[in-house]
Amino acid sequence: MINGERTTSRPLRWGMVGGGRTGQVGYKHRTGALRDGTYQLVAGAFDLDAERGRDFGTNLGVAEDRCYATYQDLIAGETAREDGVDVVSVATPNFTHFEITKALLNAGIHVICEKPLFFTVAECEEVAALAAEKGLIVGVTYGFTGHPLVHQMAAMVAKGMLGDIRIVDMQYTHGFNAGDDDSADAVKWRTNPATAGSTFVLGDIGTHLYYLSEVVLPHMKIEKLLCDRKAFIPSRAPLEDHATVLMHYDNGARGRLWVSSVNAGNMGSQRYRFVGSKASIEWSDSHPDQLIYEVQGEPNRILHHGMPYLEQESLAVDRMGALHTEGLGDSWANIYLWIAQAIDAKNRGDEAFLSTHHYPGITAGTEGVRWLENCVRSADAGAAWIDFE
Ligand code: NAI
Structure with a gap:
């Protein structure tokens, strides 16, 4: 049974691209991530409308100077900090996934991306190779499969x-x-x-x-x-x-x-x-x-x-x-937990753990x-x- 105790070395500093006030799926990400002490939401480029995104982010408790206008600003701002984000979730329309994921990986940031992952298998394979080269995890939010x-x-x-x-x-x-x-x-x-x-x-x-x-x-x-x-x-x-x-x-x-x-x-x-x-x-x-x-x-x-x-x-x-309803938020929490455990293992260089650990990653997204x-x-x-x- 999972009871919220942290099972990773430290909380991951987490950011979001998209998933803002008008986004349909953003709250599911936060419901999943902010459950077990595995993630702390510290930054975001939450919205195409920069002002609305900043207002939304500060309402979530993100510092104003870490609510960015664009994902490019987020990458620049966060990589310049000692305590910059470890991982960013991409909760934007499909056509942006590939470009944003590649930019994050190139900046040394783990990625959790929405499905369908990209437009083509060739793009998936390119990103898989990039993630492998950088030693980073790409998780995919197939949110129903944590039940x-x-x-x-x-x-x-x-x-x-x-x-x-x-x-x-x-x-x-x-x-x-x-x-x-x-x-x-x-x-x-x-x-x-x-x-x-x-x-x-x-x-x-x-x-x-x-x-x-x-x-x-x-x-x-x-x-x-x-x-x-x-x-x-x-x-x-x-x-x-x-x-x-x-x-x-x-x-x-x-x-x-x-x-x-x-x-x-x-x-x-x-x-x-x-x-x-x-x-x-x-x-x-x-x-x-x-x-x-x-x-x-x-x-x-x-x-x-x-x-x-x-x-x-x-x-x-x-x-x-038993006796208490287990639903979609719980399922997403499991998905986020499993991805956090994968990122934690990658950061520790624990390939043995990763070889048996199951989470929706780049292979699932590619398939x-x-x-x-x-x-x-x-x-x-x-x-x-x-x-x-
Ligand atoms: P949406 O259209 O409701 O919201 C998109 C959000 O992204 C908006 O807040 C918009 O301002 C923001 N955005 C767009 N481009 C951006 C950029 N370049 N930088 C920052 N923010 C940007 O879309 P929805 O329904 O939330 O879907 C987003 C993604 O999530 C899609 O890939 C979709 O397939 C997926 N999705 C997955 C679900 C799941 O169960 N895993 C459920 C619903 C959507």
Whole structure:
């Protein structure tokens, strides 16, 4: 169980780029980071609007002279200080991730970046090489995968409790873009290839599904994939507001993934069902405290987070304990903690720790982008089956 005790050598001096007053995801980062004494928020370039960013930052308790107008100013100001930031989170629109991450790494600063990490696998590989050369960590905020029941699912699969995995069924949908009003800033950049990249919902929400499936099914690789995508609101084309992806895995399993932001009225968010030869499990982030466990021929069971009957891998990352709700903020706190532990180990030169430590890093970010590239290649070929490359 995680109880907030610090597990790293010292608190990391932490900064943010983006995630300001108007940003959707910024508070999730702070909710995750400021939990276990592992990070102290000391600097930021929080907003494109410098004045608003400064006002926001000082309200968060950041010193006025460390609330910068731009990320370039942040890098210059922080690298000139003895007590400059160790790590910076990038919570800005997709098209800025690559440039900001590279600049931070070049300045010797660890990075925690939003997904989808970059536009291309080539960019991911360039950054992976840069991070390796500089001895720095790149973490990626796949924020849903810190939940203890995700790790329960992974442990159940690893221990053979489901038998051989046959079917993977995943859905992340909502209806917030069912209408055609794309005037909000956060929708405008998401529906423009220049600022979003080559996908809308596949990158925006599909990458969460894909990464979680990698956590639960690390032994399975996609061999073939078919992606059918469509913009129901034509002005969003060539980007999609809806997509279905079929996948063939190397163990013979079949996968189906549905992402949509035009699922009118739907608030179900994410749902995962992993079907094995003996049993199935199903989890949704709408009811994150419960895992449905169905053994063929037996009554269905609902497993609750924090209960002693769960696997050790799940109990070890539980924060609230049974009977009390464990939610998204707790999941993000785990992700931030695991990344802090990776940064701490890197700073200490503890490669042995890093070789077994699990956190969403540059490889996870790269694999998400690789999956997107394959989805787009298939969709552009007319929803054709393609070999996964
Ligand atoms: P948003 O449009 O709501 O906010 C972006 C923020 O970044 C704004 O405050 C803006 O002023 C600021 N900004 C933009 N460029 C900047 C720059 N160069 N320097 C400083 N600040 C800058 O966007 P949202 O929804 O917060 O998404 C940001 C990123 O987070 C995206 O990559 C998105 O895919 C990702 N995201 C991830 C989620 C997750 O669960 N991991 C959830 C929501 C978004």
